[in-house]
Amino acid sequence: MDLLVAKFGGTSVGNGERIKKAAESIAKEYKKGNQIVVVVSAVNKTTDDLIKLTEDAITHHLTEKQHAEIVGMGERISVRLFSATLESLGVKSIFIDPYSDLWPIITDSNYMDAKIDFDKTKEKTSKLKSLLDDGFVPVICGFLGKYKNQITTLGRGGSDITAFLIGECLNATEVIIVTDVDGVLSTDPRKISDAKLLESITVDEMRTLATHGAQVLHPNALDYKYPNIIAKIINYNKGDLTAKGTYITGPKDYKPIDLYENPVASITIVGKSLLNKVGIVSALSNILLENGINLFKMNPHHNSITVFIDSKDANKAYKLYHDHVIKNDSLSSISRDKDTAMFSITAPEITEVSLANMLSENNINAVLINYTKTEILLFVEWEFKYEVSKLLNNYNN
Known part of the structure; x- marks a missing residue:
C-alpha cells in the first residue's frame, strides 16, 4: 500500500468535467488500496476574480487579515x-479547511506571505494518519495556512508548498503535481514545436527553470521538496495518477553554501573597447576549451576581461593567453591576481543586501560577486575562505 499526495492546480479543476475526471483518478487509486491525501487549488481564475472584486470594492482600506480571508475563499x-x-x-x-480542528498547516501571523512553523505543522499533520487508516481521503486547501484561528496565505506557489510539506510530514511514497502540461519539456513548445518531454529533472534544474519563467512549478515550493520524496508532474488530461510525466529528483547532498575545494586563479586580459569588438570573448573562451581547461566565470568589462579557472591550470592558461595577446592588435597585456576562494550560494536567506553587509561588517572585500535569480557566485581572496565560510554558514543556520 502506498501513501500518495496528489495536488490539483486551478486549471486541473477548472470546471465540473475536470473536477469529476480528477476525482475519478483518485477513486482509481483508492480502490487499489492506496491511501491518498488530496490538495486542491482554487478553481481556475477564481482567486484573480476575488482579488479584482476586492480591489474594486474596497481599494486601500482592505486589511491584510481581510485580504487573506477573501482570497482564501477559492480554495x-x-x-x-x-x-x-x-x-x-x-x-x-472529508474536506479540511483552516477552520477545521484537523487543519495541519500552521504559520506565523504574516497574513499574506506566512512562514510555516514546521514542528507544529508536522505534529498536526500526523493526526491525518488516523483518517487515512480509517479509509478516508482528506481533501485539503492548498495555499492557505492558519495562525491561531485566523487564515493566512503561503504566497506564490502556496498549493505546491502544501503538497510537498504534507508529503514530508506523512512520509508519503509520492507527491504528484497534476497540472495542464505533460511535465517538464526541453523548452517552451509554443516556441519550438519539437520540444521533448523530460523523464526527470533535478530540484536545482527545476528551480532555475521556474525562476526564469517556466510556469510548471513555482520555485518557492521546491524549498519543501525533501530528498526522500518522490515527486512527479503530470497532465490532468490523462485522468490517471500513474500517467507518464516528469520526475523531480533530489536534492541529494544539497549544499546551500558550497565552497570549491581548490584555489581559483583569476587572469585579466587588457585591451581597448573590448566589448565593441566581435570575437574577443569567444576567442578567449575557445582557447580554454581547446586545451581542456574548465572556465568557471568570465567577467567582461569595456577595457578588460577577467577569467576565473582552477589554479592548477593557471600557468598553462597564462602562457596560452600571453601568446594570444601578443598576436592580437586589440589586446595589450595580461596579469594574474591573487588566488581566490569561490562560493556558490543558493540559500534563500542570504540576499544581495545581507551578503554585502556581512562582508562589509567584517572588513572583507569581495573580488567578484555575481548575482542571478537562483544563485550568488562569490569570489574572495583565498586567505579569507574559512572566515567567510563560517560567516555564511552561521547566517544560514
Missing part, C-alpha cells in the same frame, strides 16, 4: 466540491 470552495465529488463515486472523503 475553501474547491475542497467542498472535490470532496463531494469523491463521495458521489463511492469514496469516503
Whole structure:
C-alpha cells in the first residue's frame, strides 16, 4: 500500500468535467488500496476574480487579515466540491479547511506571505494518519495556512508548498503535481514545436527553470521538496495518477553554501573597447576549451576581461593567453591576481543586501560577486575562505 499526495492546480479543476475526471483518478487509486491525501487549488481564475472584486470594492482600506480571508475563499470552495465529488463515486472523503480542528498547516501571523512553523505543522499533520487508516481521503486547501484561528496565505506557489510539506510530514511514497502540461519539456513548445518531454529533472534544474519563467512549478515550493520524496508532474488530461510525466529528483547532498575545494586563479586580459569588438570573448573562451581547461566565470568589462579557472591550470592558461595577446592588435597585456576562494550560494536567506553587509561588517572585500535569480557566485581572496565560510554558514543556520 502506498501513501500518495496528489495536488490539483486551478486549471486541473477548472470546471465540473475536470473536477469529476480528477476525482475519478483518485477513486482509481483508492480502490487499489492506496491511501491518498488530496490538495486542491482554487478553481481556475477564481482567486484573480476575488482579488479584482476586492480591489474594486474596497481599494486601500482592505486589511491584510481581510485580504487573506477573501482570497482564501477559492480554495475553501474547491475542497467542498472535490470532496463531494469523491463521495458521489463511492469514496469516503472529508474536506479540511483552516477552520477545521484537523487543519495541519500552521504559520506565523504574516497574513499574506506566512512562514510555516514546521514542528507544529508536522505534529498536526500526523493526526491525518488516523483518517487515512480509517479509509478516508482528506481533501485539503492548498495555499492557505492558519495562525491561531485566523487564515493566512503561503504566497506564490502556496498549493505546491502544501503538497510537498504534507508529503514530508506523512512520509508519503509520492507527491504528484497534476497540472495542464505533460511535465517538464526541453523548452517552451509554443516556441519550438519539437520540444521533448523530460523523464526527470533535478530540484536545482527545476528551480532555475521556474525562476526564469517556466510556469510548471513555482520555485518557492521546491524549498519543501525533501530528498526522500518522490515527486512527479503530470497532465490532468490523462485522468490517471500513474500517467507518464516528469520526475523531480533530489536534492541529494544539497549544499546551500558550497565552497570549491581548490584555489581559483583569476587572469585579466587588457585591451581597448573590448566589448565593441566581435570575437574577443569567444576567442578567449575557445582557447580554454581547446586545451581542456574548465572556465568557471568570465567577467567582461569595456577595457578588460577577467577569467576565473582552477589554479592548477593557471600557468598553462597564462602562457596560452600571453601568446594570444601578443598576436592580437586589440589586446595589450595580461596579469594574474591573487588566488581566490569561490562560493556558490543558493540559500534563500542570504540576499544581495545581507551578503554585502556581512562582508562589509567584517572588513572583507569581495573580488567578484555575481548575482542571478537562483544563485550568488562569490569570489574572495583565498586567505579569507574559512572566515567567510563560517560567516555564511552561521547566517544560514
